[in-house]
Amino acid sequence: MLGLNVTVVILTFIAYVLPFLAPKFFPFLSVLTLVLPFFLIVNALFFVYWLLQMKRQMIASGLVLILGITFINKFYKFSALDLPKEEGDMVVMSYNVRLFNLFQWLPSPHVKEDIRRFINEMNPDVLCLQEYSENAGVDLRVYKYRTVFMQGYQIKSGQAIFSKYPIIDEGQIAFEGSDNMLVYADIRKGRDTLRVYNMHLQSIKISPDVNEMEQHVDSINKRKSTMVLHRISEAFKKQQIQAEELMEHKKECRYPMIICGDMNNSAFSYVYRGIKGDLNDCFEEAGKGFGATYNFKYYPARIDYIFADRRFKVKSFQHFPEFKNSDHFPIVTRIKLEPR
Template sequence: MKIFRLILLILHLGILFLLLGSLMNAYIPPKIFPWFNLLSLGFPILIISYIILTIFWVFSWKKRAFIFMFAGLAFINPVKRWVNFSTDKKGASTIKVVSFNIKGGTMGQKNIEDFLKSQNADVILLQEDGGRQFPVLKDYQRTASNGYISILTKHKILNDKLIYSSDETEGIPAGLQADIEIRGKVYKFLNIYLYPFKFEKDMVRLNGDSDANEQKLKDVVKRLIPTFKKHQGQVDVLRRTIESSPYPVILTGDFNSVPNSYEYYHLSAGLEDAFLTAGKGSATSFHDYKFPIRIDYVFSSESIRAVSYVVDRSVSLSDHYPVISELSLGEK
């Protein structure tokens, strides 16, 4: 029994160090050490394992349980970025924002149009829009689509511009900015679509062949690491756009990055995560792999307060669920 507990203790300590490693994404960029960013993908499994082992020590009446419980406090906010239970919020002068990766409309163009129209949103931010037109949304102004991202709004668009990183070679923008006048005040909306990993299910589906599975894992890592590094260049240019904005910022989109990643820490710096403020339950927004993955977000300047945040899981029109948030534009 002592040997068994020793093995569990070593395992628990190992998981703790891996979790602490994921926190290093706030400080160490992928181009220097990409492996910390890799840990963020496994955060749900790591934290669940950590909690189970902590409970084991509690019921074993071991003093080390208190040490692990105290160390676990460092992961309260990282956990809340995945699963949160906020209280109901109220706010005046709200706008409704919808962010949705529609996967080119390949799963039903008309159903997507009907869904977007039914939302009656102030601003709709689409990723992977495929350059499709939305004739039923005739009351909306729209930025020119480049086939990847676009913004539609009932309000006046003053200007818009695609944002590219300096090392972009495939013509995929990091984001789209649009200055939109709402009720006499201007807000900068940023629609983000960080470079995709371009995985197919067969590439990550394991089977009984250990050699084949090992090769799949190696191929996955080979695809992840360069993409993390590419994201760093995109994040750099997006941060400059945020920091130079003369207007309050509302940033949404498909980050192709999970919470606690380098991308999350640096894009959210100085902004508020609407899910942390007003979200309830799970923030999982990508559902194609049957694994809890949150890669769609709504952030805003501190002068803008989230009143509600919903991941609409009743809508199966893409491999993403739409993210819907109401934002109060009044001062806190």
């Protein structure tokens, strides 16, 4: 038990350091950031185990838990924030719609209509969609202004930003050697101009289907585990390059900014730390529970985010794990730009 405890403590310390180290230097070790919450739980169990026996071995896990207290809000929020609605509030929604089920991954024939209805019910002022496809024919004409960048041949897909406010400038960053991309729109709201980024970083690509992905977990062996680790490592290296492109691009922005999208990585990663920078993670500010955004039954994975400039006051945040019309869940926040 002591040997296992020491092993978990060492792995946890390594996971603490990894957000500060570029994945390209330690690609295999970077995988540990995905399971950091599991390490914290195991350390808590070891702490209780040694505490009940009144043994000093509890100190190691106790120290790890104290050092990791800053990570807790990234994994689980005990209470939500829901401030009263006011004039000037803005609702922002981010959702990876998985091509609106264009290739019938889900058996329901009503997926795209359910997504459209959900969007109308949430009625966001700014809507960021990843894996968007015009081929699905989803009517979002309620939005007068839109920024859409697509790629591909017969079936085109990409990123889209829909807005109730005028879009005065737009652009994209097509990531080299990847089907993923980043788009942005400068939005005029009253007298203010806001920059909205919609990102979709490199997928881990364990499997194109969630059910198949779960089969990897159910029937894992040495060959498959090595393959999965290799894919995750390669994806993390690509994500680092993509995140650095975003970080460089946003340096030139003089407007209050919002960054939405599918990061395909955890809140304990180098990529998360770099993109978030000094922005607020809206889940951390106002969310509740695990904040899971990916439909994976073995782990409450939070890989979709809305970050907001500190000039915005985050007033509420919601995620919708019961809305299973994609492999991701939608997230919605309500924010307000504070006067200078």
